Amino acid sequence: MSSQASPVKVFIRIRPTASFAHELIECPPDQQTLKVRSRKDSNKGKRNNQLSSWVFQLNGVLDNVSQEDTYDRVARSVVLGAFAGYNGTIMCFGQTGAGKTYTMTGAAETYKHRGIIPRALQEVFQEVEHRADHTFSVHLSFLEIYNETMVDLLSSIKKGKSSNSGVLTVIEEPGGGVSVKGLSLHLVHNEEEALNLLFEGEMNRIIGQHALNKHSSRSHCIFTIHIESRSRTLSDAKYITSKLNLVDLAGSERLGKTGSEGQVQMEAMYINKSLSFLEQVILALADSRREHVPFRQSKLTHALKDSLGGNCNTVLVANIYGEAAQIEETLSTLRFATRMKCVQTKPSINEHVDPVLQVRRLEKEIQFLKEELSMCNTLTNRVGVSNEILSERQVEEVRSQVQRYLSGLLDEIPIVSITQIQEVFAQFKKVVLEQQKKLREQLGPRNPRVEKAMNTTPSTVAEVQGSVGAVGEVESCGYGLGLAKSSQKHQRNVSPKPSKARKDKQISRKEGTVSQAPVENTTVQAEQPLNITESDMTTHEPQQQAPEEQHRTDSPPPKTEAFEDFKAERGSEINRILKENKAVLSERTTQLRILTDVINTTKRDLDYITYELRQFRERKQGQGQFVSAEGEPVLEEAELSLVMQLKELKNRYRQAYEDFRSTKTEVSYCQHLVNQCRTRLLTEFERWYNESFLFPGDVLSVLETGPVRPGHIPVDKALTLMDDEEQSDGLPHKLHADSTASFYNAYNRTLKRVRHLHTPDTSFHYTALK
Ligand SMILES: Nc1ncnc2c1ncn2[C@@H]1O[C@H](COP(=O)(O)OP(=O)(O)OP(=O)(O)O)[C@@H](O)[C@H]1O
Structure with missing residues (x-):
């Protein structure tokens, strides 16, 4: 559950004394400020007459405040928060004899002077009674840390739930919390049962005696109230848990002041050391730049890990003396308290789902x-x-x-x-x-x-x-998937639906006079110049895919789309060359058609003039021959005119026929280039498509050893395309296939050479190539 950071709340409690140092400690009426003065120069360790003063801002200053008021101001909200699912920690810190145990446990002999723990237990059971819509279970545990050893103060009580009867160890839980493995948990049903356990544990605490406290606690103690709450009204598998840690820390002491010796002195060293580790943890927690917090340095800091830096409402009560003699320790305690105020915790509700109840609920559903x-x-x-x-x-x-x-x-x-x-x-x-x-x-x-x-x-x-081992679906434009059986032949016009490009072509054919002949059959026939068609300009663009092919998911894209992509990107250069070749071819074809018309017209004229001349001569035969004065036969003007016309027409015919032949060669050559480009474009597309979407190259080579699939030119053929052409087609110009650029350059050079061979006086001029 999301949570917001909240700072640790800090209260100061002053132990009542008859010799309160009013000149050094001042408690303003706001009950949240403490002003302290000291004559001692702490740097030099000796007194002087200079006064240093400090002002401490806290969440509350408890001076001459009763146990009841202390509980109300310090602990009540934390205890009630536990019923909402929040963990809470209240701990007392301070100099030995300053009143920590008094604040936390109180004076056992007087009910009125009972401390936070008995009051918290009372509040817990009162709440349990009031909240009739929930069932609660309350467990207690009581841990003591003495000389860096963890002791279960309730181990002597029977019926306790304990995961381990041996050594206690702090373990870190998945959510960032900590628990003590082996510590006994005791179910309590009412306040009295709970108090019995508290007092039993208190009895087991190790008490020592020194100059400042006759009943000095020689250990840190953590009394924990574990609460689990489930709704009675909602048949919900959710439930909340919380724990209240009530911590009575051992007091810091100066050996010189306490006069401890022997065992008590050794205990004091352990206490001071663990409190020093606690200070280090607080310093690290208060410094946002610090990444590592040394919780594991001591049992105390490790056990309090989630209370100090976890999802807990945490309150510190710093107990101090009011006397001037303890002013240095008081200042030290107040400094610790101020640092603690900078520590942030993130209280959050501990909500869980009971798996057994969840299964039951789902079964019901x-x-x-x-x-x-x-x-x-x-x-x-x-x-x-x-x-x-x-x-x-x-x-x-x-x-x-x-x-x-x-x-x-x-x-x-x-x-x-x-x-x-x-x-x-x-x-x-x-x-x-x-x-x-x-x-x-x-x-x-x-x-x-x-x-x-x-x-x-x-x-x-x-x-x-x-x-599997069979021919794939024959896609439009002859593309196939899978392996083709040798018996299966390519049927070019299988696809029922023409592609958009093809449709466009068909429309343009209707408008013009374009033949419907399929591409493969297109050849430029020299013997039939009048039948030269533009059908070879039809591209091999893939046709419409079958509908199920289009809607396939997780399958190769339709070849029509893929082919368009290929032409725009990977095959853009060869496609550009193809287009340019087709443009040149178209231009030459038009020229050829014009020349054809010229030849035919000239031939018609020739036939006509020949006929006229023959007629003229036949008519003249009966009339006799004109001769000149020298006796030479003389042509009449009309006959001469026909002869001259005939001669001119013959010349024109010859010239036109010469042009026709050279243009036809060019058309033939252009057609060859177009076919070559087209084949190359399709081959490269086929390979790219198969490699990109179907099979890797090594699989392709396996596939291609078999019969050629419909519309599929074997890759090895495609790769040696240019060599094949050089060897077999007998073209006069060599084609270099190092790259499409050199291919195109060679092509242009060839055309220029052809153009140069033509006589300048020809009636038909070539349009300059782009
Ligand atoms: N606010 C108070 N009102 C009345 N008596 C107090 C108060 N605070 C402390 N005392 C008395 O002072 C004495 C020492 O207090 P206490 O044992 O609680 O100190 P401590 O901080 O726990 O010391 P240590 O760290 O040595 O255990 C006790 O006799 C206690 O009753």
Whole structure:
């Protein structure tokens, strides 16, 4: 539970005395300030006449305050906080004989002078009685730390709950709290039982005698009240716990003042040492820059770890003398108290869930839901529907249904109940996993990339089955997944849906006069110049994916999308070259068409003039021949004109035919380049797609040793594409495939050379390449 930091509350309690040093200690009426003066120069260790003064701001100064008022001001809120689930710690600190035990336990012989512990016990049991809507259990423990040894002050009491009868050890709990393993816990039902234990423990405390206190406590004591509270009204598995640590620390003492000797002196050394560790912990806690707090240095600081730096409401009572003789120790105590004020704790409610009750509650809820479901089924005439866990026989029946469904013997699996549906899914999953396993075995030794590809869950069982040793789904534009059987041939026009790009092309064909011939069959036929088409400009763009392919999750992206991505990124350069080649091809094709028209027109004109000339000559034959004065035959003007026309047309025809032939060569060459680029684009895309989404390169090489899949050009062929072309196509220009850039440069250079070979007076000029 979230909590806010709150500082430790600090009170000063002054032991009443007849010789109160009014000139040195002043208690202003606000009861929260203490002014102290001292004549002693603490640096030099000797008295002088200079007065030093200090002002201490505290949460309360208890001067001549009764035990009852002390309890009310110091302890009441902490005790009541325990009923809300907050841990609380109240501890008394101070010089030996200053009144710590008096404050904490009080004078046992007088009821009126009883201290915080008996009053807290009284309050606890009063609250237990008042809070009838809760059940409480109260346990007590009483720990003494004497000369760095932990002692269970209630170990002599029978019936105590103890996790260990041997040595006591401080253990740290998961939430940051601490507990003492082996310390006995005693269930108490009322105040009296609790007080019995308190007094029993007090009796067992080690008491010593020295100059300042006849009954000096020689140990630190932690009396703990453990409270557990559960609601009677709510059938809740939640419950809260809290513990109240009531700590009576041993008093600091100056051996010179107490005159301790022997055992008491040794005890004093232990006490002072552990109090010094306590001061170090407080200093560390008060300094926000300190990362480490040395709690484990002593048993006392370790046992008080959660009281000092944990989720606890913590209050310190610093007990001091009012006499001038103890002013130095008083100042020392007040300085410690001031530091303690800087320590922050984070009180939070200790709420728990009882696992047994939780299970019981959930069982009840399940039962209730079952009854409600059964009622629902009855109301909707679904009698006999059971949502119980399926028996082995029923599971077997579902398995059989799934098998028959997968093999096509069963059209659908009837839905019977939720549990049956879940079992159907489980059986499907089994089938998928089995198929994956088989596939792995077929692909040979484990390969992380194969694993990755295999772990991509296919969308359907059929898909998995289809991919095992059989041809994959023939995707649009001839792309295939999986291995192709040798018997399976590629059918180019399988896909029923044209891609958007293809649709666009078809629209443009309608508008123009473009042939519908498929790409593979496109060749530029020199013998049929009039049939030159633009169909070779059609790209091999992938067609629309099948719908189920599009909606697959955890599967490779549709090839149409992937191809578009590929063209925009990885294959952008080759795609750009392809586009430019196609543009040049288009331009040359247009030129070729124009030349064809010119040739045809010229030929028609030639035929016509030839015919006219023949007619003219036939007519002339009957009229005789004109001759010149020298007797040479002379052409009439009309005949001469026809002859001149004929000559000119022949020249034009010859020139046009020459141009046509060279343009046709260019078209042929451009077409070849376009095909080459396209093949390369598709090959590289195919490889990229397979490597990126399907199989790693080494698997590909295995796959590609078999027959060529539909639309799939073997990778080794693709890689040696340029070499193959150099050897086999007989092109006059060498193509260098070091990179797409050099490829394109070579292409441009070739075109320029072809252009240069043409005579400048040709009627048809090449458009400059970009
Ligand atoms: N506020 C008080 N009113 C009346 N008597 C007091 C008060 N404070 C202390 N005393 C008396 O002073 C004596 C010493 O007190 P106490 O034993 O509580 O000191 P202490 O701090 O516990 O000493 P030590 O550290 O040596 O155990 C006791 O006789 C006690 O009754």
